[in-house]
Amino acid sequence: MIIFEKVCKRFSNEHIGLDDITLRLERGEMAFLTGHSGAGKSTLLKLIMLMERPTSGQVWVGGYMLSKLRRGQIPALRRNIGVVFQDHQLLFDRTVYDNVAIPLLVSGYNPNDIGKRVRAALDMVGLLDREKLNPLALSGGEQQRVGIARAMVNRPAVLLADEPTGNLDPDLSADIMQRFHMFNQAGTTILIATHDLGLVKRMGHRVITLDKGHLYNQQEQMA
Numbered sequence: 001m002i003i004f005e006k007v008c009k010r011f012s013n014e015h016i017g018l019d020d021i022t023l024r025l026e027r028g029e030m031a032f033l034t035g036h037s038g039a040g041k042s043t044l045l046k047l048i049m050l051m052e053r054p055t056s057g058q059v060w061v062g063g064y065m066l067s068k069l070r071r072g073q074i075p076a077l078r079r080n081i082g083v084v085f086q087d088h089q090l091l092f093d094r095t096v097y098d099n100v101a102i103p104l105l106v107s108g109y110n111p112n113d114i115g116k117r118v119r120a121a122l123d124m125v126g127l128l129d130r131e132k133l134n135p136l137a138l139s140g141g142e143q144q145r146v147g148i149a150r151a152m153v154n155r156p157a158v159l160l161a162d163e164p165t166g167n168l169d170p171d172l173s174a175d176i177m178q179r180f181h182m183f184n185q186a187g188t189t190i191l192i193a194t195h196d197l198g199l200v201k202r203m204g205h206r207v208i209t210l211d212k213g214h215l216y217n218q219q220e221q222m223a
């Protein structure tokens, strides 16, 4: 589903983001991306969603070589990739419902479909009764769940998450991870960047570790 072949990313200030990364994430797989601060985790995720381009090497997503995508094909790629950020980037001048509806409005869905899909996504994260509230009226964990509903509302094939539990206490973090696990059971391919090694161990999925832009090791099914 996601393939990196000899990918390097150098920034204009000569900072090395990633160096010679070759990696394969199968369709329906769930994996964690770990490594020290500055190891290259966010850079790797940004290359998948085309927020950054490699300096050399190739990235494939769902059979598409990203360097060959025409400009007009990029929105379709992005619709197939849901993204969850640590700071969830919700709009605080809109309701929970409107925040989750944004990707569907951008994609041009009709209002009936939008209503059904937004409520299905809010139901998945246990927030159906909060749709009319402003996100500011929610707890940090609930806000993060709104971000997850927004990422999943298009039913993307791939879900990427960058430190999705960074600001949450251990119980809420475990709850969020359990929801990702559920989406994965339903077939979504998932890659989660996190520092939370305790949580990673408990989840028992594959772990991909970066060290100063290099692939450090890959452990299948950590015990």
Ligand SMILES: Nc1ncnc2c1ncn2[C@@H]1O[C@H](COP(=O)(O)OP(=O)(O)OP(=O)(O)O)[C@@H](O)[C@H]1O
Pocket (backbone or CB within 6 Å): 011, 012, 013, 015, 016, 017, 035, 036, 037, 038, 039, 040, 041, 042, 043, 044
């Ligand atoms: N736009 C940029 N311009 C210059 N250097 C950058 C840029 N983005 C990232 N870097 C550098 O690339 C390296 C990898 O950064 P990245 O954000 O991918 O790390 P990370 O593992 O996600 O770190 P953290 O856990 O702190 O979020 C760092 O040295 C960083 O300073």
